[in-house]
Amino acid sequence: MPKPYPEEFRDDVVRVARNREPGVHLKQIAADFGISESCLTNWLRTADVEDGVKPGTTSEQSATERELRRRVRLLEQENEVLRRAAAYLSQANLPGK
Incomplete structure (x- = not known):
């Protein structure tokens, strides 16, 4: 290019x-x-x-949109980690374990 x-x-x-x-x-x-x-x-x-x-769409709007999409992706990953951690910890607190 x-x-x-x-x-x-x-x-x-x-x-x-x-x-x-x-x-x-x-x-x-x-x-x-x-x-x-x-x-x-x-x-x-x-x-x-x-x-x-x-x-x-102006270049400024495109840059903002790119940054927002990146932030959403990061927050979704963090949310998934927290969801899995909560599920794991709830299993660990069950009686009989």
């Missing part, structure tokens, strides 16, 4: 693409910066979501 472009570079390219002169195509802008047209289109789409122009 190729190394990702720096954030500043992407921001600059998106700014140039958004403020382009009439008649200048995205293909030409992408070629000028040495990236593919599809890459530029993806960057523009992502920037629109991040700026709130279009609906979608």
